[in-house]
Amino acid sequence: MMALLQAVTVPQPSALDPHGPAAAREATLWWVMLAIATVIFILVLYLLLRPLFRRPVDGDTTPGEAMPPDVQRRWLVWGGAVMPAAVLFVLFLFTLTTLAAVRMPARAGDLTIEVIGHRWWWEVRYPGRGVVTADELHIPVGRPVRIRLSSDDVIHSFWVPQLAGKTDLIPGQGNDTWIQASQAGTYYGKCGEYCGRQHAHMAFVVVAQAPGEFDQWLAREALGAQAAGDSGAVVGQKVFRDRGCAFCHAVRGTPYHGDVGPDLTHIASRRLLAGGSFDNTRGMLAGWIANPDVMKPGTLMPAVEMPADELQALVDYLQTLK
Amino acid sequence: MSTIEAGPGVEERLRTNWEPPETLYFQLASVDHKKIGKRYLITAFLFLLVGGVEALLMRMQLSRPENTLLTPEQYDQLFTMHGVTMIFWYAAPILSGFGNYLVPLFIGSRDMAFPRLNAFSYWTFLLSGIVLYTGALIGMAPDGGWFAYTPLTGPAFSPGLNLDFYAISLLFLTISTTAGAINFIVTIFKMRCPGMSMSRMPLALWSTLTMSFAVVFGMPPLTAALVFLELERRWNFHFFDPLSGSPLLWQHLFWIFGHPWVYIVILPATGLVSMMLPTFCRRPIVGHTYIVLATIATGMAGFGVWVHHMFATGIPVLSTTFFSAASLTVSIPSGIQIFGWLATIWHAKRHVWRTPFYFIVGFIVLFVIGGFSGVMTAAIPADWQETDTYFVVAHIHYVLIGINLFPVMAAFYYWLPKMTGRMLDERLGRWNFWVMFTGMNIAFFPMHVVGMLGMTRRIYTYPAHLGWTWLNQVETVGGFIFAAGVLIFVANYFISRKNGVRAGPNPWQASSLEWSVSSPPPAWNFSVIPAVASREPLWDGTDLLAGGGGDGRVLSHEKKTLGTTVLDAVPDSVLHMPEDTLYPLGLSVALTVLFYGLVFKSVPVFAVGLLATFAAIVGWLWPKPGELPE
Amino acid sequence: MSIDAAAVFPHEPLPDRLKGARATGWWGMVWLICTEAMLFASYFASWIFLSETIRAFGEEGGRYPPLGLPSLMTVLLASSSIAAWWGEKGIEKGDQGRLRIGLAIAWLAGAAFLVCQVIEYGHKSLGPDSGAYHSLFYTITTTHGVHLAVGLLMGAVVQVRAWLGHFTRERHLAVQNTVLYLHFVDGVWMVIFLLVYVSPHFWRR
């Protein structure tokens, strides 16, 4: 785990800086609650501090009488029960309207993305479009997109703070959620539920694109990998086969369709590697293949021993997978 | 009206009956609630220090992005052990410690209803903690988080012994907690001194009673979940595995227990506050009856909100809204309590600015902040953003430290003089408060922010470019300031033990019965069982020794105390208190062997433990020579 | 303020301990039973939850659970409870013989139940590792069996003490608590019988 600089700039994943309708409603609810909380907190502070700064009249410590019942009732019933009940009632209504507003719109069904959680990466599928990728969702701007969530192992949670709140990926149970970006851009997403050793490095990005760009991307992703052209890549492809990478990884358009690890058909065009752990640069890629467990301790990808020249050829090959 | 006097020779007889010699045997065999209470306090406090050190290590790791001080494995074990230690082996037991020491004194009795069971509860608490930490010592500490969600914690994904230490030590601990709760209920039901009818019970008894009921009814779902987990891990049963069971079953069982549990660890503390506050405001608490009702309501409503921990699991919206409404509703009883304390301070005759009062004022502030972050997570759409982030981490520390640790600190300053006979130092006390209060807010307030900025919990590191770094650094500094505050308390304790001002029976001029006896109290607590005529027996000017009853209230000839009726506390029997005995310790040790056998899958060890357990139970219950059989 | 002496403290000497439903020991047993009842309630809730969430929750091949042997077991436990109750009523009248006989019958019926349970397990073709239904079936019935065994152990100790003449009309808390516990275990079985054995005959097609 060296200092892993990340050049891919994503905006801070702040839930309070929403870029989608669901997150926006959720943020509004949050700010309203914060405002209410602040008002009541100030009220409580006033009730608490005012008497404290009122100096005691004398040093007499003999205990006083109990306060008369009507005074007791005024504080406890009006202050302690009725006031909070009224505030909470309003708050609950606001919760309900927010809930209604963030329900999945019917239009979301037009585009569905399947997201499957793995320790510790995200499998991303576009059913019916022949597209499989990892750790990166592309969506068209301004359109609600349905996300079908499931898990291959333990519970994870799908979260893109700027677009929508969390929904868990539970093995044996499908959950649905939806996201919509109101602006083109790259949004940081993260696994919310603790899922073991590398829960910290189970991130992804959502790339929101203009509809035309999105369609292009989708079309390109649907294609299989191009046959390896230059000689380095040809050698690399053999290494990929002989060193067992193909047991776990698929490269569409070739005979390799391992399904344990991420689909690598277009690995070279992805922004991040290994659950968003680091940037997809040549150096990182080589380092990862040589020593995944050093780069991401506990990862389920084994280190595969190979001579340096083979490694270089392998990376050459992977970098042709655009 | 006659006043009862402890006649000649009474003290001598009480001493021979109640005060064993200070030998090792009698230390181990002791069933004295005061000794047991102190042991609970010390042990639980040590667990706080251990859990605190674990937290500081985590804070060091998080003080820089991409830090390599800890491996992910170590970090996972640390946050799990931190949470488990704090929640189970610190927060509840520390209150059992105060309860054990104080409840018999509050009610004018000489011991708990089942003194041997009480000793057994303590030993079991201690030994179960040792079983838990055995895992840490051999590098296999639990690493599934304090709520250990399946299937991550099932056999497929956590094959090591780590989670077995979790499940088995917790199963062991539930025995202690349940036994302790039953003991509190029966003690409070049956042993209140004459005149202390239900309506005159001090508030701490109500909260202890509510807590105990919550344990009796709330603990078993956890037991069931842990039994299922072990059967699944060890014997290939299926409850939670997604292929033939349901991972959500664990979450339901755990949180049906879990939410009542968070009230279990605060209700007795709020009760202690309600007993201390009048002393510093020189007036009886405002709204006694409402606070009683609010306490009970909190305990009961706590059983109906568990799904608010599962809002993101895809449970149908209709049922989550029900639980959202319920969670908002539990705020109302808390509001009632808060306004009771505010009113008491508002209408105070004067304020006595001593350390416990500082902590109580701080507690109110923290309670409100922590309560509000709870309310903000109870609103479902907001929770989808907040859940599993540092916002929730902020919530739990404001409530747990604010409503548990701050009252506990106040209670230490208030009641330690009763236990040791010496006052704690006032100047250090104020330092203690201010350092802890500032440290607390510096450490945990920024967590609300960093959580909303997208930082999820339980991550051993984070990248630099997300803008979380400086907030994490502030938190780490705050954590260390807070720890310094805790250390000031430790120092104050040791300094004052030797040099503190002598306390005398009632240094605070307080109103409840424990202040009517010497500090520390004699082994038998009360030479004459007192009789009370109001909620503030030491303030109402009555003579505690009046009320008739003669020798029936002295009971010095054997180890005896008085039994009374449940509602009106009218004397109805003489209770024989058991002698010191090694059986409680023996039974605990036997169970420890049995549970170690389970952890390490050793049939012989398990069998030895089982036989020893059986022998200890029979030996315990068999009538002793010369004793009337029950 | 003053204390009303007469109301606070009775003039006649107090009984040395209490018997019956007011004794501390009795209260202890009551709360123990409550917490145990919650444990079984958690099991039953899990049963209902899983039967709602899992499609294939039930006996192999959609068969119904057999009712013959479990019905006999139900009768055995009911008679055990009745015998224990009869024996306890005996000692309340000071009748040592009735206590001994009642306890003995109760004990034998309980033991017969456990034998039947072992036989029933022998008839089952699938073990607890075959799926959630069987896991829960075995967990519930075995936990109940263990509770009954504990009750029988207590029964055995009380039995011995009954023969030693430890109990009198005034003093028989151990009997009382043991019998209460046995009633509880028997009651739990009734729920198990209805939920685990009988109810599938109604909710399964």
Ligand code: HEA
């Ligand atoms: C000491 C323990 C304690 C206490 C007292 C509370 C109190 C409350 N808690 Fe908290 N909670 C925890 C301990 C506690 N909690 C823990 C440990 C977790 C995390 C578990 C984990 O995931 O690790 C948790 C998590 C948690 C969640 C799940 C978050 C998530 O994981 O997504 C929720 C959601 O609803 C919640 C809600 C509440 C509410 C509504 C209260 C209420 O009881 C608060 C009521 C109090 C007030 C509101 C303040 C006083 C009232 C007034 C001044 C009156 C005026 C008020 C109003 C008008 C609102 N809590």
Ligand code: HEA
């Ligand atoms: C009562 C409960 C309690 C208390 C008091 C604390 C106290 C502290 N907690 Fe924690 N915490 C929890 C309950 C508690 N916590 C729970 C339940 C979780 C969730 C766990 C999970 O996710 O599973 C959690 C999680 C948690 C996290 C999140 C971890 C993660 O999600 O990755 C963090 C991170 O900063 C943290 C920090 C702290 C700090 C800095 C303190 C400080 O207050 C600590 C202060 C320090 C001391 C009290 C020690 C002082 C002693 C010394 C300095 C040494 C002296 C030594 C000798 C004398 C021998 N806690």
Ligand code: CUA
């Ligand atoms: Cu996946 Cu955390």
Ligand SMILES: [Cu+2]
């Ligand atoms: Cu809760």
